[in-house]
Amino acid sequence: MSQAEPMSDSAPLFSSDSEAEGPDDQPAVQTEESSSGVSRVRALLTVLILCYVNLLNYMDRFTVAGVLPDIEHYFGIDDEKSGLLQTVFICSYMFLAPVFGYLGDRYNRKFIMSSGITFWSVVTLASSYTPKEHFWALLLTRGLVGVGEASYSTIAPTIIADLYVKETRTNMLSIFYFAIPVGSGLGYIVGSQVSNVAKDWHWALRVTPALGLIAVLLLLFVVKEPKRGAVEARPEHQLHQTSWLVDLQDLSKNFSFILSTFGFTAVAFVTGSLALWAPTFLFRAAVFSGEREPCVEGHCASSDSLIFGAITCITGILGVFTGVQVSRQLRTRTPRADPLVCAAGLLLSAPFLYLAIVFAQASTVATYVFIFLGNTFLSMNWAIVADILLYVVVPTRRSTAEALQIVVSHLLGDAGSPYLIGVVSDSLRRNDSFLWQFRSLQLSLLLCSFVAVVGGGFFLATALFIERDRERAENFVHTEDEPIVVPKSGRSTRVPVSSVLI
Secondary structure (H helix, E strand, O other): OOOOHHHHHOOOOOOOOOOOOHHHHHHHHHHHHHHOOOOHHHHHHHHHHHHHHHHHHHHHHHHHHHOHHHHHHHHOOOHHHHHHHHHHHHHHHHHHHHHHHHHHOOOOHHHHHHHHHHHHHHHHHHHOOOOOOOHHHHHHHHHHHHHHHHHHHOOHHHHHHOOOOHHHHHHHHHHHHHHHHHHHHHHHHHHHHHHHHHOOHHHHHHOHHHHHHHHHHHHHHOOOOOOOOHHHOOOHHHHOOOOHHHHHHHHHOOHHHHHHHHHHHHHHHHHHHHHHHHHHHHHHHHHHOOOOOOOOOOOOOOHHHHHHHHHHHHHHHHHHHHHHHHHHHHOOOOOOHHHHHHHHHHHHHHHHHHHHHHOOOOOHHHHHHHHHHHHHHHHHHHHHHHHHHHHHOOHHHHHHHHHHHHHHHHHHHHOOHHHHHHHHHHHHOOOOOHHHHHHHHHHHHOHHHHHHHHHHHHHHHHOOOHHHHHHHHHOOOOOOOOEEEEEEOOEEEEEEHHHOOO
């Protein structure tokens, strides 16, 4: 047995008994990729296009956060209403995810994504024309943006899973999830800088719609729908579709899926809170310490959004890459590497985020250093959590599982966390002085460190079940279970075929 063999065996992905290791491994890879019905070149182009769309999704999501001080000043709203901008988007995104998950497991996925992204682009453009007297219209359009994102986020990872297996799938998922921090960071940067150049925050919302229409054309004319489960030597006609209720019942017994979803919920809570409030918090800290003038005109200072955006890009790439590499090395020692790395990332991020919030008024440099470290550790689990879901859930239930994970993680995570932070901030504020504008938001953001620790605990619990659930998914065999008649005590009774087969 070669030294390289354990590495392949321990890859956190589906592998069947027919996938040989060793000298014949390279031909096997070629067979895996061609069995999906998509050529190697087109498969790579598909991943790159999906990454591009993922980047646009997160750019659009965090463009609002990059110009939030301008929006607050323009509409004359408080922290509670500002938090609603992210909450209404996440809520629509969350509630529609199961619908698109159901459709994605049964119908052509690229057409579903194309329709959703077209709708998302049109609505985003419409939101940029919101008049000053109608803040409700901005809330409505931001909520509708979630429709398009739900159509994409539940489906895209399952397409990658149907194109690659083993270490190749891990690498492709890493590339795909690099787009999340990079897109988020670009949202802050593009939003703040476009607003700065145009002297109008509305223009910040008009960048991603044009890029979204390009994404639709690429999806329609370049992406090819792969066969579900074919690369795992388990094609669709052998796996069979089951009813949605049966899918839900099976997923409810999958403890690795449930616990990792709750762990990811903590990640969503923290990232959702920081994504919306961090630039505003840093701006208020600078105003309170006298480093910056308060926002008294229609256009507010944008350097904090620019710096935070750059940090988000760098730490996201570094965190995702570090998480994948550490997990890959640790798999040679334990099959529980993935949830342990996720737990370590959250538990290590908590103290650094706490220090970043506490030191905000004392040292700007120290604050940014702690934010850098906290975001890096927080980003370690993005690709790994997706990988866990893919190898503990059978192919025909993955879109449904993705949808459920989105619902739970957003319902208990970033759907309410920006609004909750805003409500707590307003409740703690004693007056409208610069001191209390800063202090109330500072105290409310401390909640993020506590939630990060709880999330780390859920990932530690996931490690207890990960081996069992992965083995069960890999060895899953669907049976039709047509009833047959068997004599019993002088009478005939109907029992499933599987119960009498030896």
